[in-house]
Amino acid sequence: MKDTEQDIIDSAILIFNEDLSAPLEKVAEQAQTTRRTLHRYFKDRKELMDSCQKEVRKTCHAAMLKAYNSSDDPMEKLERMFYAGVDCGTKHSFLHKLHTMHDHSHQAGNEECSGYDNTFHVWKSHLQYLLETGKINPVLTLDWIHHLHHGIVAASIATQTARKMPDAELKKLAWVSFSRAISI
Amino acid sequence: MKDTEQDIIDSAILIFNEDLSAPLEKVAEQAQTTRRTLHRYFKDRKELMDSCQKEVRKTCHAAMLKAYNSSDDPMEKLERMFYAGVDCGTKHSFLHKLHTMHDHSHQAGNEECSGYDNTFHVWKSHLQYLLETGKINPVLTLDWIHHLHHGIVAASIATQTARKMPDAELKKLAWVSFSRAISI
DNA sequence: GGGCAATGTCTCAGATTTGTGACATTACCC
């Protein structure tokens, strides 16, 4: 019981995250299928890329929202959202990468961009709240903490893929680091 | 007074860091020159890539060593090395990326890999020392802190390129975050 | 201005990547 289309999308996210212009052969290989099959599901590179964008936005957005609503304690909300980021793994990184690329000019008018902004709106407004209520080091800016969040999530994923330790333990470690980094 | 060869290498590092398989046209464009000129300095893609690797290793290695020797205080050594990482910017990220890629099998036998290991050997052994002497949260592992270091440096660079604040101020902020993240 | 080195323009052949058609193979349901 396997979903080829989903496998291809997941593989593409994995590959494109490391190498945006990688040949589609690599994606097919990662998905353990052939380029021919890939093209049966996606007309061309652009369509595949669009599906990837949609996928990462959908997944991350849902995970963020769920995490946000999973607790009443403000700091715990942040913790859950942090774990959500790690759980989304490569998708989380890819989404962020696409919108912080050197040539990418971020604009609210673009649908992709507003989707991205929307995904992290919950996180950002909550962080703004934590800053205002003095739960977080006021020296730090919202933008810095946002990048920091992504940086530490990326570090978690890198450590995971290197299989240095169990996922649950690592997540906890990463959260310890992040929470201390932004604490008063 | 400009050094075309160096411009091309720097541009290549910038481009390849984001898109490893980007066409050489993009690199030339970034260097404000043409593909033809690029090929006058570098026989082919491989040769350019090799030059990039050599460049990042050389630059980062020198910066790390200099930072390490610029202070006697153990914690200050770490701080200086952190700043060195931020100053090396994209080069630092690129070096790390090349050796933590999904397909890249890291092996000491390879010259590139031993060069990479060598570059961060100073940092790692110093961190080991800080861990053993109880200057750093003993819950954290060396490998985790290594990835964390790279993650926060990457976040700094991302924030820099977004021009959110002056470099010096940002570096300080980033260090505050990093030092707290690993503190007891 | 003459000479010279560096670079740009135009061109092109070869290599690689891409998208698709035709048909074989496999897996599974009835």
Add this chain to the structure above:
DNA sequence: GGGTAATGTCACAAATCTGAGACATTGCCC
């Protein structure tokens, strides 16, 4: 077994990328 949907194999043309030759242009030193 027959039918069918999904996938694999092979083939191929179009598009793109790559590397290099031929020659024009630019900038600079004397």
